[in-house]
Amino acid sequence: MATAWDPVELSFEAAEPPDDPYGQELLDVRFEHESGTTATVPGFWDGDDVFRVRFAPSETGAWTWESLSDDPGLRETGSFVADAGDSGSALHEHGYLRAGERALVHADGEPFFWLADTAWTASTRATVEEWERYLDARVEQGYNVVQVNALRQHDGSRPHDRLPFEEWDLSRPNHDYFRHLDELVSMAHERGVVLALVALWFEYAGENLDWGIPAESRHEHSPEQARTLGRYLGARYGAYGAAWLVSGDSGFDESSVAIYRAAAEALGDACQYPLRTAHQPGGQNTPALVNDEAWLDFHMYQSGHTHDLAVPERQARANRALHPARPVLNGEPCYADMQALESDEVFDRETVRAAGWVSVLAGANAGLTYGALGVWPWHRAGDTFGSAGLWGDPKPWDEAVELPSADDYARVAETVSESAVESLSPRPDLLAESATGEAAAVTPEAVLVYLRDGRAVTLQDAPPVSAWEWRDPATGETANADAAEADDLDIAAPPFDGDAVLVGTRDR
Numbered sequence: 440m441a442t443a444w445d446p447v448e449l450s451f452e453a454a455e456p457p458d459d460p461y462g463q464e465l466l467d468v469r470f471e472h473e474s475g476t477t478a479t480v481p482g483f484w485d486g487d488d489v490f491r492v493r494f495a496p497s498e499t500g501a502w503t504w505e506s507l508s509d510d511p512g513l514r515e516t517g518s519f520v521a522d523a524g525d526s527g528s529a530l531h532e533h534g535y536l537r538a539g540e541r542a543l544v545h546a547d548g549e550p551f552f553w554l555a556d557t558a559w560t561a562s563t564r565a566t567v568e569e570w571e572r573y574l575d576a577r578v579e580q581g582y583n584v585v586q587v588n589a590l591r592q593h594d595g596s597r598p599h600d601r602l603p604f605e606e607w608d609l610s611r612p613n614h615d616y617f618r619h620l621d622e623l624v625s626m627a628h629e630r631g632v633v634l635a636l637v638a639l640w641f642e643y644a645g646e647n648l649d650w651g652i653p654a655e656s657r658h659e660h661s662p663e664q665a666r667t668l669g670r671y672l673g674a675r676y677g678a679y680g681a682a683w684l685v686s687g688d689s690g691f692d693e694s695s696v697a698i699y700r701a702a703a704e705a706l707g708d709a710c711q712y713p714l715r716t717a718h719q720p721g722g723q724n725t726p727a728l729v730n731d732e733a734w735l736d737f738h739m740y741q742s743g744h745t746h747d748l749a750v751p752e753r754q755a756r757a758n759r760a761l762h763p764a765r766p767v768l769n770g771e772p773c774y775a776d777m778q779a780l781e782s783d784e785v786f787d788r789e790t791v792r793a794a795g796w797v798s799v800l801a802g803a804n805a806g807l808t809y810g811a812l813g814v815w816p817w818h819r820a821g822d823t824f825g826s827a828g829l830w831g832d833p834k835p836w837d838e839a840v841e842l843p844s845a846d847d848y849a850r851v852a853e854t855v856s857e858s859a860v861e862s863l864s865p866r867p868d869l870l871a872e873s874a875t876g877e878a879a880a881v882t883p884e885a886v887l888v889y890l891r892d893g894r895a896v897t898l899q900d901a902p903p904v905s906a907w908e909w910r911d912p913a914t915g916e917t918a919n920a921d922a923a924e925a926d927d928l929d930i931a932a933p934p935f936d937g938d939a940v941l942v943g944t945r946d947r
Contacts, residue, residue: 442524443499444531446628446678449492451482454512460484461610462667466508468492473501481709483674486614488512493678495711496521497534497546528631529583535680535712536633538736540764542805542861546712550861553768553806554852555584555635556845557815560595562587562620563602564817569836570623573814576840578630581849585627586684586718586770586808589620589636589672590643595815596822596833607658609668617675628679637718638672638706639665640687644698662701669702673709681710684718684739684770691717691728703734718770721780722750724757737805739770742794744780744830746773748876748891751794755801756865766805769798775844777812778831785831789891792847792912793876793938796889799855800878804863809848813839843913850915854940858885871897871927886943893939898928904943909933912940 441447449468457463466482482492490513496502503518526532534546543551556577561570577585590603601619605611624634643660660668672683685703689695699717707713715736717729721743729735738758742751751769758767772794773779773786795807813833818824820835833839855863859882869879869888876891879898886904888896893909907920907930920941921931933939 441496441502441519441521443496443521444534444680445524446493446495447519449494449504449506449517451490451492451506451513451515453488453490453510455510456488459610460490461612461671464670465510466490466492466506466513468494468504468506470494470496470502470504472496472498474498478711479507480677480711481670481674482506482513483671485618493675495535495678495680497711499523530628530631530633530680536682536714537712538714538766539861540766541863542766543714543737544861551583552852552856552860553584553808554582554848555586555770555806555808556582557586557771557774557808557810558817559586559588559637559815560592560817561585561623562589563591563599564595565623567622567626570626572837573840574627574630574632577845578632580845581852582809583631584633584635584682584806584808586635587623587637588640588687589638590640592816593640593642594826596818596824598823609658609660609664612671621675624676624679624681633680633682634676635682635684636672636676637684637687638669638702639685639699641689644686644689644695660698662697665698665702666705669705670709673706673713677706677710677712680712682714683710683716685715685734686717688718688720688741690720690723691726693728696728696732700732700734703732707734716770721745721771722754724754725761730761735765737766737768739768740803741771742769742773742798743771744773744777744786746779746781746784746786746790748790748793748797751798751803752801752878755798755803759802759865767803768806768808769795769803770808771810772798772808774810774812774815775842776831776834776839778829783831788844788847788913789938791844793889793891795848795851796912796938796940797876797878799851799860800863800865800880800887800889801867802863802865802880804855804860804880807848807851809845811839811842811844847912850912854910854942855887858882858887858942869898869901871899881945884945886941886945888941890939890941893933893935893937895932896930896941898930901928901943903946905946906944908942908944909935910940910942911935912938
């Protein structure tokens with residue numbers, strides 16, 4: 440028995456496998472629903488003579504399938520019935536993700552606000568027991584995405600417990616590595632969490648950023664190798680509703696774009712529900728080279744590890760202004776407990792929180808990604824962290840996961856998701872006077888203002904509002920806001936110190 444929006448796995452044994460099956464397209468399976476809906480997905484090699492196919496039924500009811508292969512051992516037919524199952528999460532109730540014009544949505548059109556954490560190195564280091572503890576903690580906080588590198592993260596903590604390719608021969612996948620990653624992806628899916636998998640971090644693609652990575656740590660792919668990897672990853676994880684960060688921290692030239700294009704197109708062909716973006720380096724907006732790519736579904740910028748709160752605002756505006764219109768989100772603001780790039784000063788909780796609020800209200804309203812030093816390199820006590828001179832000494836991951844900044848980002852998501860954030864429009868002109876670290880926006884349901892330092896404000900040309908409320912973004916506590924209307928609207932200062940969020944419920 441199968442359930443909608445859950446992978447169905449079929450296993451086959453080849454009768455006449457080639458010596459190197461990894462890079463060859465030996466198996467596809469065509470699925471047909473009783474309504475006439477069809478889908479064809481590729482198989483992947485899983486070691487020895489074993490091939491597998493994973494498919495996520497998008498409709499309840501009867502499905503039939505037929506495998507397509509020249510190998511007699513891989514030719515079969517079959518059927519199954521998909522039930523609705525126990526929804527348990529928005530992902531299972533509303534389906535996998537796709538891009539709308541300004542927001543991400545589920546298959547049925549239900550809005551989806553991307554609240555992600557970064558655990559880049561979990562793929563090579565996290566045990567099943569650690570991953571369970573981690574996922575349960577983040578799900579309880581309301582997170583619905585985790586960003587993970589499908590391969591090795593060059594600056595993760597050492598030693599790596601697992602590596603994806605044997606001696607980095609890209610024709611020899613380490614099947615045990617990917618079977619372990621299967622388990623991590625499946626555990627996330629069971630909890631309604633989307634794994635956003637990086638296909639190729641920058642050291643895997645062409646001429647690119649130089650972070651002082653030694654030559655032996657670089658493993659550049661050709662477009663053909665990238666295409667093979669994309670098909671393999673898509674076949675293996677697409678049925679779990681994975682999203683794809685095709686690049687990671689990548690600068691772009693013609694050579695690297697060709698490599699990423701090959702991977703992205705192969706992912707699109709292999710996945711039933713491809714959702715693809717490029718994870719930019721800090722401070723870089725989507726380059727024209729990438730914006731022109733047909734595979735790009737949404738913009739993910741990185742305001743990065745700076746105290747300058749003008750950066751997340753400026754990048755939100757710049758990416759939102761690109762054509763055609765696509766959803767925008769900040770995929771890497773400054774990380775909790777990490778040193779700033781421009782100094783050895785560790786980011787405090789207030790700066791991390793401000794970067795999130797400013798990003799969303801300035802127009803990156805498709806979502807927000809959190810990060811903490813200690814979690815992203817999956818650091819354990821006694822490990823080696825080679826980037827300590829750049830980013831600081833990490834706490835063990837199980838301490839870093841408890842940093843309160845994670846709750847602050849969950850409150851961002853909760854507040855804006857109550858207010859039809861998918862239809863948000865930035866309104867910096869609302870504030871008669873403003874400073875860096877402040878942002879304002881409107882939705883059909885609310886007026887939202889973030890102030891780095893809570894104060895009395897005057898709003899200009901605000902839409903009609905039935906009630907005003909102050910919210911403490913560090914605690915979630917609320918208080919009525921006193922408003923006096925003259926030529927403009929004067930709002931008295933909040934009754935608490937620090938930053939503040941002003942929420943106005945719009946008249947309907």
